[in-house]
Each structure stands twice: as C-alpha cells, then as structure tokens.
Amino acid sequence: MKRMKKIEETFFVLLMVASFAALAVGLFSITVTVFMKGLPSLSWQVLTQTPRGGYVMGKEGGILNAILGSIIIGLAATVLSLLYSLPIVFYINIYRFSKSKFSRSVRFFLDLLWGIPSIVYGAFGFAIMILFKLPASMLAGIITLSFLVLPIMARTMDETLRMIPFEMKQAAYSLGATRFEISTKIILKQALPGLLTATLLAFGRGIGDAASVLMTASYTDSLPSSPFAPVATLPLAVFFQLSTPFKEIQERGYAAAFVLTIMMLLVSLAARWMSKGLSKYVVR
Amino acid sequence: MDEGFSGKLKKRRLLNRGARIVSRFMSLTVFSVFALIFIMLFWEAFPLFLKKSLSDILLSTAWMPHSSDYGLYRFIIGSLYTTALALVIAVPLSVLTAIFLSEYLPRKIAMYTKMVFDVLSGVSPVVYGFWGILVIVPLVRGHIQPFCAKHLPWSFFTSTNMSGFSVLSGSIVLALMASPLIVSISEEVLRAVPFEMRQASMALGATRWEMIKKVLIKKAAPGIIAAVILSLSRTIGETMAVLMVAGCHIQETPFSIFDPGYPLPALIANTFGETMSIPLYKSAIFLAAFVLLILTALSNLVGWSILVRIEEEKAS
Numbered sequence: 001m002k003r004m005k006k007i008e009e010t011f012f013v014l015l016m017v018a019s020f021a022a023l024a025v026g027l028f029s030i031t032v033t034v035f036m037k038g039l040p041s042l043s044w045q046v047l048t049q050t051p052r053g054g055y056v057m058g059k060e061g062g063i064l065n066a067i068l069g070s071i072i073i074g075l076a077a078t079v080l081s082l083l084y085s086l087p088i089v090f091y092i093n094i095y096r097f098s099k100s101k102f103s104r105s106v107r108f109f110l111d112l113l114w115g116i117p118s119i120v121y122g123a124f125g126f127a128i129m130i131l132f133k134l135p136a137s138m139l140a141g142i143i144t145l146s147f148l149v150l151p152i153m154a155r156t157m158d159e160t161l162r163m164i165p166f167e168m169k170q171a172a173y174s175l176g177a178t179r180f181e182i183s184t185k186i187i188l189k190q191a192l193p194g195l196l197t198a199t200l201l202a203f204g205r206g207i208g209d210a211a212s213v214l215m216t217a218s219y220t221d222s223l224p225s226s227p228f229a230p231v232a233t234l235p236l237a238v239f240f241q242l243s244t245p246f247k248e249i250q251e252r253g254y255a256a257a258f259v260l261t262i263m264m265l266l267v268s269l270a271a272r273w274m275s276k277g278l279s280k281y282v283v284r
Numbered sequence: 285m286d287e288g289f290s291g292k293l294k295k296r297r298l299l300n301r302g303a304r305i306v307s308r309f310m311s312l313t314v315f316s317v318f319a320l321i322f323i324m325l326f327w328e329a330f331p332l333f334l335k336k337s338l339s340d341i342l343l344s345t346a347w348m349p350h351s352s353d354y355g356l357y358r359f360i361i362g363s364l365y366t367t368a369l370a371l372v373i374a375v376p377l378s379v380l381t382a383i384f385l386s387e388y389l390p391r392k393i394a395m396y397t398k399m400v401f402d403v404l405s406g407v408s409p410v411v412y413g414f415w416g417i418l419v420i421v422p423l424v425r426g427h428i429q430p431f432c433a434k435h436l437p438w439s440f441f442t443s444t445n446m447s448g449f450s451v452l453s454g455s456i457v458l459a460l461m462a463s464p465l466i467v468s469i470s471e472e473v474l475r476a477v478p479f480e481m482r483q484a485s486m487a488l489g490a491t492r493w494e495m496i497k498k499v500l501i502k503k504a505a506p507g508i509i510a511a512v513i514l515s516l517s518r519t520i521g522e523t524m525a526v527l528m529v530a531g532c533h534i535q536e537t538p539f540s541i542f543d544p545g546y547p548l549p550a551l552i553a554n555t556f557g558e559t560m561s562i563p564l565y566k567s568a569i570f571l572a573a574f575v576l577l578i579l580t581a582l583s584n585l586v587g588w589s590i591l592v593r594i595e596e597e598k599a600s
Contacts, residue, residue, distance in 0.1 A: 005491050005494070006491075008493060009491050009492065009493035009494075012380075012493050013384075013388070013493070015380055016380045016381065016383060016384035016388065017384065019376065019377040019378075019380040019381045019384070020380070020381045020384050020385075022377055023377055023378070023381055023401070023460070023463050023464075023467070024401075026460045026463075027401060027404040027405055027460065027464070028404065029415065029419060030404065030407060030411065030412065030415040030460075031404055031407070033414075033415050033418055033419055034407075034411060034414070034415070037418065084310065087303075087306060087307035087310045087311070088310050088311045088314060090307055091304075091307035091308055091310070091311045092311055095304055095307065095308070102311075105315075106311050106314050106315075108588065108592075109314050109315055109317075109318055110314060111588050112318055112581060112584055112585070112588075113314075113317060113318060114584075115514070115517045115518075115580050115581065115583075115584035115587075116321065116521070116577060116580055116581070117517075117518070117520070117521020117522065117523065117549060117576060117580055118409075118521070118523065119521060119523040119549040119552050119553060119573065119576065120321070120325070120521065120573050120576050120577050120580070121321075122552070122553075122556075123325060123552060123556070123569070123570060123573035124320075124321045124324055124325065126556060127324040127325060127327070127328050127570065128324070130328070131324075147317070150317075154314075178296055178297065178299070178300035179300055179303075179304070180296075180299055180300040180303040180304075181296065181300070183303070204406065207408075208406075208407065208408030208409070208410075208411075209408070209409075210408065210409060210410045210523070210524045211409075211523035211524055211549065211553055214524075214553055215552075215553070215556055234408075235408050235409075235410040235524065236410075238408075238410045238411070238413075238414055239410050239413070239524060239527075239528065242413075242414060242417060242528070243528075253414070254414075257410070257411050257414045260407075260408055260410070260411065261407050261408070261411055264406060264407055264408060265403065265406075265407070268402075268403050268406045269403065272399070272403070
C-alpha cells in the first residue's frame with residue numbers, strides 16, 4: 001500500500017518534469033530555430049534593400065520595405081490606441097471607483113475584445129474598407145491594428161491604475177485637487193512605468209500580428225509611401241517568402257523571421273524592464 | 285476673496301468637467317466597439333441567409349463558390365478538430381507543468397520560469413508557423429507518421445497525405461501556443477488555494493501527490509477549466525500558424541490526424557482576396573468570420589465569468 005503510493009507519486013512527478021521539459025524544449029526550440037536559420041541569411045543587403053522583381057520571383061534585394069512598414073504601422077496603431085485608452089482607463093479608475101459597476105463592465109467588454117481573434121479584426125477592417133470604399137492600404141491597416149491592440153493596452157494600463165493606493169488619491173483630494181489634476185499631476189507620474197509597459201506590450205503585439213494586416217494593408221514590394229497605398233509588414237514577409245519554392249527567397253523569409261523575433265523580444269524585454277527599472281520615482 | 289483665485293478655480297473646474305465628459309464618452313464607446321464588430325460582420329454576411337437555409341450553410345460539405353455552394357461544415361469541423369487535438373496535447377502538459385511550478389518549485393523560480401515562458405511565447409504567430417514548417421512538419425512526415433503507419437494500423441492514424449502538413453502538425457503548433465496561457469493561469473489558481481488546506485490534508489497523512497490529487501485539483505478545477513476555455517478561444521481563432529502548417533487545401537473532411545485540415549480562419553485568410561467579384565462568396569467569408577466571433581465571444585464569456593466568480597469568492 002505504502003509502496004504503491006510511493007510509486008504513484010514518483011510516476012507523476014516524473015510526468016510533471018517531462019511535461020515541463022517538453023514545453024520548455026518546444027518554446028526554446030522556436031527561438032533556436034529562428035536564430036539558426038535567420039542569422040546565416042542575414043546580411044547588410046537584406047536589411048537595407050527592397051526586394052527586386054516581386055516577392056515571389058525576385059531573388060535579390062532585402063526586406064527593408066517590410067521592416068519600415070511594420071514599424072510605421074505598429075507605431076501609428078499604438079499611438080492611436082494610446083489616445084483612446086488613456087482617457088478610458090483614467091475615467092474608470094479616477095472619475096469612477098475602480099470597483100464600480102460601470103468600471104467592471106468596461107473591463108469586461110475590454111476582456112471580450114481581447115479575446116476576439118485577429119482574423120476577425122481583419123474581417124472587421126475589411127468590412128469598414130468596403131463601407132468607405134477604401135482600398136487595401138496603410139490607413140486601413142493602422143485602423144484595424146489599433147482596434148486589435150486597444151484592449152491589450154487598455155487592460156494592462158487598467159491593472160496598473162488599480163494598484164495605486166487609495167490613500168494617495170485621498171491626500172490629493174484633501175488638498176483640494178480636482179480629479180483631472182490628480183490624474184495628470186499625480187497618477188500619471190506614479191503609473192508611468194506601468195503605462196509605458198502597456199504601450200510597449202501593445203506595440204509588440206501590433207508588429208507581430210499578421211492576419212489582420214493581411215486583410216487590410218495587403219503587401220507590396222516598394223517602400224511605404226502613402227497612407228492610401230498598400231504597405232509591407234514583417235510577419236507577411238515571413239509568410240509570403242516562406243511559401244515560395246526558391247531557396248534565396250525563403251532565406252529572405254528566414255531573415256525576416258529573425259528580425260521580427262528580435263524586435264518582439266527586445267520590445268517585450270524592454271516592457272518588463274520598464275515595469276521594474278523605471279519605478280525610481282514611484283512613491284511606494 | 286480676490287477675483288484671481290475664484291477665476292482660477294472656475295477654470296480648473298471647467299477643465300475637470302471637460303475631461304470628465306470627454307473621457308466618459310470614450311468609455312461608453314467601448315461598449316459599442318463589440319456591437320459594431322458584431323453588426324458589421326452580420327451585415328456583410330446577411331445576404332447569404334436570404335439565399336440559403338442555415339443548415340445549407342453550416343451542415344453542408346459542398347464548397348463550390350463558383351456554383352454558389354457555400355457549405356462551411358468542412359471548415360467548422362477543421363477548426364474544431366485542430367482545436368480539440370491541440371487541447372488534448374496542451375491541457376495535460378500545461379496542467380502538469382503548472383502543478384510542478386506551484387507545488388514542487390520555489391515561488392521565485394516558478395515566477396522566473398513563467399516569465400521566460402511568457403517572453404518566449406510572445407513571438408509572432410507567423411514565427412510559430414515558421415517553426416512548424418521547419419521543425420514539426422518534417423518531424424511528423426519523417427517520424428511520427430511512419431511510426432503510426434507501422435504500429436497503429438487504424439484509419440485514424442493512416443492517411444494518403446504524406447506531406448506532413450496535417451491536422452496533427454497544426455495541433456502541435458497550436459498546443460505550444462496555447463500552453464503558456466494555461467500554465468500561467470492554472471499556476472496562479474493553484475497557488476491561491478489556501479495553505480491551511482494543504483496542511484490539513486498532509487497532517488492527516490496524505491502524501492504530497494495525494495494532497496494534490498484529492499484536494500488541490502478539486503479546489504482549483506474551476507480556475508483550470510476557465511484557463512482551458514480561454515485558451516480555446518485563442519486556439520480556435522489562430523490563423524497564420526495553422527494556415528502555414530495544417531496543409532490547407534480543399535479536400536475531404538479530415539478524419540485521420542494526418543489528413544490536411546482547413547479551419548475557418550485559414551479559409552478567410554486564403555480566400556478573402558478573390559471574393560470581391562462574387563457578392564455571395566463575400567458574404568460566406570464574412571459569415572465564417574461571424575461564426576468565429578460568436579465561438580470566441582462565447583468561450584471568453586464563460587471563461588471570464590468563471591474567473592471573475594473565483595476572484596469574488598476570494599475577496600469575500
């Protein structure tokens with residue numbers, strides 16, 4: 001009886017270690033694959049030139065169009081969504097109590113939006129394009145992407161604002177500050193690391209997303225020029241270039257995957273560092 | 285009181301009120317964003333309902349856009365199949381990992397592990413697809429499929445599709461994408477089980493595993509289920525990775541795990557470009573998106589309401 005118990009426990013602990021190892025190996029293997037395939041395909045030419053002769057046929061050139069496109073679209077969508085989420089999170093945490101029914105339902109709807117897959121946002125953007133007779137363009141991509149990152153940014157910011165001690169607000173109220181002044185002069189400073197983290201996380205998600213921009217921003221070989229022209233993005237550069245049978249182009253896809261992964265890892269690490277390192281001026 | 289002060293106060297009040305009105309309006313629009321998405325997709329999908337019955341769309345396998353047959357059955361099955369198989373792989377792995385992290389590792393190490401998982405899993409879905417093409421597809425084609433053909437001679441494990449681009453490959457990639465979320469939520473839920481409960485059960489002579497099996501898992505079950513449901517909604521909507529590795533081309537409804545699968549998101553991503561000229565075709569694609577919206581919203585609704593209830597229970 002006792003021995004059976006012992007055997008059972010050992011068996012399950014081994015199973016746990018094995019599952020843990022399987023996940024860890026799987027996740028590391030992604031990064032390792034990206035580095036092993038991407039580093040050899042990386043060159044100055046790949047980073048600084050646009051593809052020549054079409055992304056499916058042209059064997060020369062690089063992915064500059066996609067790098068620039070991703071950064072522009074990602075930044076613009078992040079800024080748009082920042083302008084939208086800041087008032088919302090301040091309203092539900094400062095003008096209303098964080099735990100009020102209204103705040104809770106806003107939160108709930110943001111969670112619901114967070115769960116909508118990117119391809120559905122893509123279809124939504126596509127429907128907007130049909131409605132306004134907009135062609136596949138940078139603008140459509142930016143609008144769609146800002147909808148996609150909105151819940152991520154707003155909910156992450158909301159979590160930091162909720163953590164701010166109530167006493168801090170009380171102290172400011174007692175000195176006669178209005179809610180607006182509290183928001184801009186006290187909470188903004190106190191929550192700055194968290195707000196920046198949220199912005200960076202949203203930016204990272206924005207540049208990594210493919211399905212929504214596939215449907216709205218399309219793809220092009222030339223550098224981003226006008227908001228009404230299609231624009232290339234890194235995830236789609238990976239996707240399209242991997243699907244060709246030519247080795248040279250596939251290698252450009254590997255390079256794109258490498259650049260994309262490095263960008264996303266850097267953004268993600270920076271976001272984490274911000275939430276810790278930048279908290280020097282935060283009152284605790 | 286001098287004029288300057290009250291003037292200033294007026295200005296400050298005005299600013300405060302302005303900010304309140306603007307931010308209140310913007311918060312209210314959050315409610316309408318979801319409704320807007322819902323209505324837009326439904327509006328675009330609506331023409332199809334006028335022409336076809338619901339069962340013609342959802343339960344028919346005939347997909348021939350050029351002779352206006354828009355049976356989504358095969359794609360819905362494709363979605364459910366890859367998602368189910370992905371969860372079959374991901375759930376035991378993630379739950380066991382979560383138990384290991386919360387019960388057998390010190391809190392600090394568990395936290396760092398979760399963070400590393402988080403960072404590593406934060407890469408683009410396209411990169412998961414890239415990894416799937418380079419690692420998982422060859423693995424399935426070269427090792428798993430021949431192995432199954434040799435030792436497991438049931439039709440579930442055999443297929444004429446030898447490319448490796450299959451339901452199984454898609455599910456493995458999806459499983460890896462879903463796992464970090466399940467691990468992260470489950471670990472938190474497990475850690476939230478009161479320490480006294482563990483003590484009580486172990487004081488009665490239970491071994492650590494018995495305590496986990498009989499107390500911890502039961503107590504944490506709702507949270508773990510919520511985690512699984514939330515990751516289900518991520519998995520079912522995942523597009524690019526599946527599109528790249530599941531071998532999406534129109535064939536029979538997949539039966540074997542080595543058959544190519546063609547889930548709904550992949551259908552949308554693959555075909556939206558060619559739909560503009562045929563109005564009903566366009567509607568069918570929007571219907572696919574609408575179905576996805578409903579599926580994910582429902583699972584999110586269930587998942588979040590379980591988690592919210594747990595939190596409220598904890599607070600009270």
